Amino acid sequence: MPEVRVHQLDKTFGTTSVLKGVDFTIRDGEFFTLLGPSGCGKSTTLNCIAGLEKPTGGSISVGGEVFVDVARKVFRTPEERNLGMVFQSYALWPHMTIAANLAMPLKIRKIGKDEQDRRITDALDKVGLAHLRDRYPHQLSGGQQQRVALARALVYSPSVLLLDEPLSNLDAKLREQARAWLKRLQEDLGITTVYVTHDQDEALALSDRIAVMSEGDMLQIGTPHEIYEQPAAAAVAAFVGRCN
Ligand code: ADP
Numbered sequence: 280m281p282e283v284r285v286h287q288l289d290k291t292f293g294t295t296s297v298l299k300g301v302d303f304t305i306r307d308g309e310f311f312t313l314l315g316p317s318g319c320g321k322s323t324t325l326n327c328i329a330g331l332e333k334p335t336g337g338s339i340s341v342g343g344e345v346f347v348d349v350a351r352k353v354f355r356t357p358e359e360r361n362l363g364m365v366f367q368s369y370a371l372w373p374h375m376t377i378a379a380n381l382a383m384p385l386k387i388r389k390i391g392k393d394e395q396d397r398r399i400t401d402a403l404d405k406v407g408l409a410h411l412r413d414r415y416p417h418q419l420s421g422g423q424q425q426r427v428a429l430a431r432a433l434v435y436s437p438s439v440l441l442l443d444e445p446l447s448n449l450d451a452k453l454r455e456q457a458r459a460w461l462k463r464l465q466e467d468l469g470i471t472t473v474y475v476t477h478d479q480d481e482a483l484a485l486s487d488r489i490a491v492m493s494e495g496d497m498l499q500i501g502t503p504h505e506i507y508e509q510p511a512a513a514a515v516a517a518f519v520g521r522c523n
């Protein structure tokens with residue numbers, strides 16, 4: 280069963296059309312990347328999946344469950360969607376320990392104290408930071424903070440992980456390391472992931488498939504090999520060509 284279906288998604292802000300019939304299907308367990316230059320509509324697409332933006336047309340379903348369908352006036356809130364999300368800025372709560380940061384989404388879901396502890400340990404283990412649970416965010420490096428943000432997104436076992444340029448605030452060396460552990464984590468968990476980046480190397484290294492976006496539209500969807508070896512349009516070739 281296809282896990283994430285985005286069908287004919289439209290979004291306008293005022294009179295500006297930002298998404299123009301975006302269409303793709305992500306398979307269960309796939310690492311799927313939206314790649315394109317700044318302003319092409321990647322974050323808007325991701326935010327529509329998360330429920331943080333309301334599309335003006337089209338539909339989105341996950342695992343057969345309809346999250347939004349404009350024509351049928353269906354709209355699930357972000358809380359009802361149970362998706363894990365990590366943004367470019369890590370947005371950890373500075374006055375809370377790492378463990379308390381991870382406990383927050385579990386408290387909201389009314390999960391008991393013992394179960395909270397078990398899940399927090401488990402999630403921090405997954406990103407290799409269980410030993411830092413009692414520290415505060417400012418006592419961690421940027422790379423570690425981003426791993427905590429990822430652990431916090433995983434702690435309530437989301438069905439899909441949405442990652443919006445999660446590595447772009449890291450310097451080049453940290454980014455390289457982060458890419459390696461993200462790849463390992465993906466291989467371990469096999470969780471369906473929608474990844475947003477403007478970085479072609481990152482997309483190539485991490486993705487099962489890539490959707491190349493331009494001005495609110497999908498230019499091509501394919502494996503990294505297909506995209507780089509057989510760009511479907513001059514615009515794709517021009518964009519991916521820049522990293523060679
Ligand atoms: P990307 O993530 O690919 O850089 P975005 O999805 O953030 O692109 O933005 C796509 C376009 O939509 C941009 O031109 C941006 O200025 C515009 N946009 C995004 N959010 C809003 C908003 N809340 N109001 C008006 N315009 C917006």
Ligand code: MG
Pocket residue numbers: 321322323
């Ligand atoms: Mg963006």
